[in-house]
Amino acid sequence: MKHAPFIAVEGPIGAGKTTLATMLAGELQLPVIKEIVEENPFLDKFYQNMDDWSFQLEMFFLCNRYKQLEDTVYQYIDKGKPVISDYHIYKNLIFGERTLKGTKREKYRQIYHVLTDDLPKPDIILYIRADLDTLLERIAKRGRPFEEEIAPAYLQQLIEDYDAAMASLALTGPSTVIVTIDGKQVDFVENQEDFTAIASQLKELMK
């Protein structure tokens, strides 16, 4: 890779993005950018009534990620320093397309493109796939009270939306390397060899 890479870990809710990004940052001595979740004022309201709160929530995520990405560009990308993030800003579009309807969806789509089209996109995406039972188990293990409201059907739709989004990113951004990690076969938390294999593959890609 000619320049220092911008790496993103992606996957549906509870797949293990923050866990893997943190482990890899430790192993490869990289700065890590993490999603801010706990201070989000709309998430609990959203899970209680998605139709009422989706626009506020999606805009909040978009503005926060936009600011975080601007800071990441200034601190790392423009200075040629590699960095790993536990999300790709494209996830705003994945969620927005799922939770918004009608004119709000169209307006949100336009705002997303205005804000993000000229910003750098990750060079490497580590995409963690996991099935519904695994996600439900991990969300329960994490124990955030507001996530008890997450409907399995919503999660299943997101699993499918993520697969479609990664296929679309592979087509529209062929220079982005997408490494798919099959959460059924690979367990980077419980199995050290699995983690080492992912870390080694990433080191190779970063050369």
Ligand SMILES: Nc1ncnc2c1ncn2[C@@H]1O[C@H](COP(=O)(O)OP(=O)(O)O)[C@@H](O)[C@H]1O
């Ligand atoms: N491979 C794994 N095996 C077992 N538990 C995991 C694994 N990956 C993540 N977890 C656990 O699942 C929960 C959700 O993981 P997290 O990294 O927060 O997911 P995400 O950032 O994708 O929402 C956490 O409690 C974490 O410790």
Ligand SMILES: Nc1nc2c(ncn2[C@H]2C[C@H](O)[C@@H](COP(=O)(O)O)O2)c(=O)[nH]1
């Ligand atoms: N509607 C949206 N919800 C989002 C978005 N990004 C994250 N989330 C939710 C999902 C989880 O409850 C929580 C943390 O996400 P993780 O994937 O890190 O577990 O926030 C979004 O853009 N829209």
